[in-house]
Amino acid sequence: MTQSLAAGPLAEVALSGDIARPARLTVAGLRRWPQRRVRVGFECATSGAQRHRFEGPLLYDVLSDAGPGFDPARRKDRLRFLIAVTGADGHHALLTWAEIDPDFARAPVLLAVRIDGTPLDLAGPQLVLPQDRCGARHISAITTIAVDGGYGRRR
Numbered sequence: 001m002t003q004s005l006a007a008g009p010l011a012e013v014a015l016s017g018d019i020a021r022p023a024r025l026t027v028a029g030l031r032r033w034p035q036r037r038v039r040v041g042f043e044c045a046t047s048g049a050q051r052h053r054f055e056g057p058l059l060y061d062v063l064s065d066a067g068p069g070f071d072p073a074r075r076k077d078r079l080r081f082l083i084a085v086t087g088a089d090g091h092h093a094l095l096t097w098a099e100i101d102p103d104f105a106r107a108p109v110l111l112a113v114r115i116d117g118t119p120l121d122l123a124g125p126q127l128v129l130p131q132d133r134c135g136a137r138h139i140s141a142i143t144t145i146a147v148d149g150g151y152g153r154r155r
Contacts, residue, residue, distance in 0.1 A: 011088075011124030013111075017147035018081065020067025027113045027121040033057030033065075036110060040128060042135035050135060054128045056112040059083070059145075060100040068097070069149050079104075082148045085127045088141035093127060095137075107131050111142070 013025040036058060041051045063083065071077040081097035098104040110128040113120055120126060127139035 010121050011141065011143075013125060013142050014144045015062075015066055015147075016144070018069040018149035019063070019147050020069065021065070023066065025062070025125075027119065027125055030057055030062065030111055030113050030125055033061050035113070036108065038108065038110065038128065038130045040130045042132060042138065044135045053114075053116050054110055054112040054126070054130075055114040056110040056125060056128070058100070059095075059109040059111055059127070060102070062111055063100070063145075063147060066147070068147055077149075080149060080151045082151050084144075084146045084148065085139050085142055086144045086146075087127075087139040088124065088143050091139055093137040093139055095129075 010026050010028070015023045015025055034057060035055055037053065037055045039051070039053050041049065044050050068078065068081060070081070078097045078101060083095040083097065083100075084092060085095070086092040095109065099107045100109050108130055110130070112126040112128045115126060124141040124143065127137065127142055129137050132138070
């Protein structure tokens with residue numbers, strides 16, 4: 001079933017924190033980045049095994065474009081950055097920058113704009129971690145993404 005864009009307001013994601021360009025993102029806006037497609041299988045504690053096809057940009061690409069506040073004078077400064085993602089239902093997940101950075105773990109974390117061919121314009125994007133065996137960090141209907149460079153900062 002495809003969602004009608006005329007059925008209601010489009011979902012927005014507030015992108016904030018230690019970034020140069022805070023933004024309000026929509027699914028349509030997320031389609032401007034290169035899209036990746038993945039098939040994901042994971043275990044869900046409440047509904048058992050799940051298998052889905054997702055499409056969307058890499059979280060790394062979106063956050064890099066926002067201008068994370070890395071200190072170029074500090075070697076490996078990006079390793080102290082955390083990423084907090086929250087969904088409309090209050091579910092949240094925390095990732096480290098090193099997980100998504102191509103120089104480190106290079107995890108192909110997506111901000112999905114489609115699930116099983118269905119566009120997510122009204123519901124909002126979903127956080128998809130294809131490498132996770134458990135679906136606990138999968139976040140539906142993302143409302144906020146906050147980048148925090150305060151971890152490990154010398155005061």
